[in-house]
Amino acid sequence: MKNFICIMCPKGCHLSVDENNDYQVSGYSCNKGVKYGKAEATNPIRVVTSTVRVSGGKTHLCSVKTADGIPKKAVLEAMKEINKVALKAPVKIGDIAVKNLLETGVDVIVTSDVQIS
Numbered sequence: 001m002k003n004f005i006c007i008m009c010p011k012g013c014h015l016s017v018d019e020n021n022d023y024q025v026s027g028y029s030c031n032k033g034v035k036y037g038k039a040e041a042t043n044p045i046r047v048v049t050s051t052v053r054v055s056g057g058k059t060h061l062c063s064v065k066t067a068d069g070i071p072k073k074a075v076l077e078a079m080k081e082i083n084k085v086a087l088k089a090p091v092k093i094g095d096i097a098v099k100n101l102l103e104t105g106v107d108v109i110v111t112s113d114v115q116i117s
Contacts, residue, residue, distance in 0.1 A: 001016055001017065001018055001019065002016070002017045002019060002040075002041050003015065003016050003017075004017065004036070004037060004040050004041075006028065006032070006033045006036050006037065007036070008030075008032035008033060008035075008036045009030065009032060011029055011030075013027055013028050013029050013033050014027050015027045015028055015033055015036070015037040015040075016037075017037045017038065017040070017041040019041060023037075023038045023041050023042060025037035025038060043071065044071070044072040045068075045069030045070060045071055045072060046069055046070065046072050046075055047065060047066050047068070047069050047070075048065065048066045048070060048075055048078055048079065048082070048108075049063065049064070049065040049066075049111075050063075050064055050065070050079065050082050050083075051063050051064065052064050052082060052083075052085040052086065052087055052097055052110075053085070053086040053087070054086075054087050054088070054089050054091055054114045055086060055087070055088050055089065056088055056089040056116055056117060057089030057090070057091065057114035057115060057116060057117055058089070058114060058115050058116070058117045059114050062087065062091050062110055062111075062112045062113075062114045063110070063111045063112040064082065064085075064097045064098075064108050064109060064110055064111060065108070065109060065111055066078070066101060066106050066107070066108055066109075067106055067107045067108070067109050068106045069106075070101065070102070070104045070106050071104070074102055074104065077102060078101055078102055081098060081101060081102060082097075082098060082101075082108060085097050085098060085108075087110075087114075089114050089115065089116045089117065090113075090114060090115055090116050091110050091112075091113065091114040092110065092113055093110055093111060093112065093113055094109060094110065095109065095110040096108070096109055096110075097109065097110055
């Protein structure tokens, strides 16, 4: 039995997931809890947010995030790759900072604009 606190809504339901019974979820108050509980027990993923360096811009950093969740076990390695990135201004929201991060099929996208200084 695995226990989680659901983060899909503000209620924070205390979920129990029975690994020996086809990942049956209890303790939820909506279907989002069922989906979250099963996913956390079988293949937890996380969206990663960070910043990357920008040269020649009005600011030296821009915010980025993964376009989708990546396996939780890959987050530290993903941060190492993201920290290597250096973009050149101008940078626009939606630009791809890293294509196919760690061969996950998930891109790292820019979430803030940086104009040329």
